[in-house]
Amino acid sequence: xxxxxxxxxxLILAWVSGVMGLVLGMFLEPLWFARFxxxxxxxxxxxxxxxxxxxxxxxxxxxxxxxxxxxMPDLTPSKWHLKKVALSHxxxxxGTLIWGFGDLxx
Numbered sequence: 049x050x051x052x053x054x055x056x057x058x059l060i061l062a063w064v065s066g067v068m069g070l071v072l073g074m075f076l077e078p079l080w081f082a083r084f085x086x087x088x089x090x091x092x093x094x095x096x097x098x099x100x101x102x103x104x105x106x107x108x109x110x111x112x113x114x115x116x117x118x119x120m121p122d123l124t125p126s127k128w129h130l131k132k133v134a135l136s137h138x139x140x141x142x143g144t145l146i147w148g149f150g151d152l153x154x
Contacts, residue, residue: 054095054098055095055098055099055102055132055136056095056132058091058092058094058095058098059091059092059095059132059135059136059139061087061091062087062088062090062091062092062095062139062143063088063139065084065087065088065091066084066085066088066142066143066146068084069081069082069083069084069085069087069088069146069150070084070154072084073150073151073154074154078150078151078152078153078154079150079151081146081150081151081153081154082146082147082148082149082150082151083150084146084150085143085144085145085146085147085148085150086143086147087143088139088142088143088146088147089140089143089144089147091139092136092139092140092143093140095132095136095139096133096136096137096140099129099132099133099136103125103129107123110123111123
């Protein structure tokens with residue numbers, strides 16, 4: 049249960065870090081926006097790991113319950129999980145671009 053919420057919390061932290069970096073970059077110095085890009089990447093990578101680890105655990109638990117005589121159950125991830133994975137990927141790429149070019153973007 050904690051792993052499910054952990055990935056969402058990490059994504060929220062990534063986006064909050066991006067907004068904080070943007071505000072600091074606009075009002076103090078543009079370099080702050082780039083520096084906060086590293087936090088976006090960190091939290092997005094942690095979220096991706098959390099999603100992968102949680103999905104593998106669910107997969108292994110489902111597979112342990114399968115007998116040789118049974119049909120294979122549906123092991124596809126939920127649509128909500130796939131949306132979180134896509135958002136993590138987008139956040140990771142955006143964070144990398146901000147980290148590398150954030151000061152030039154402002």
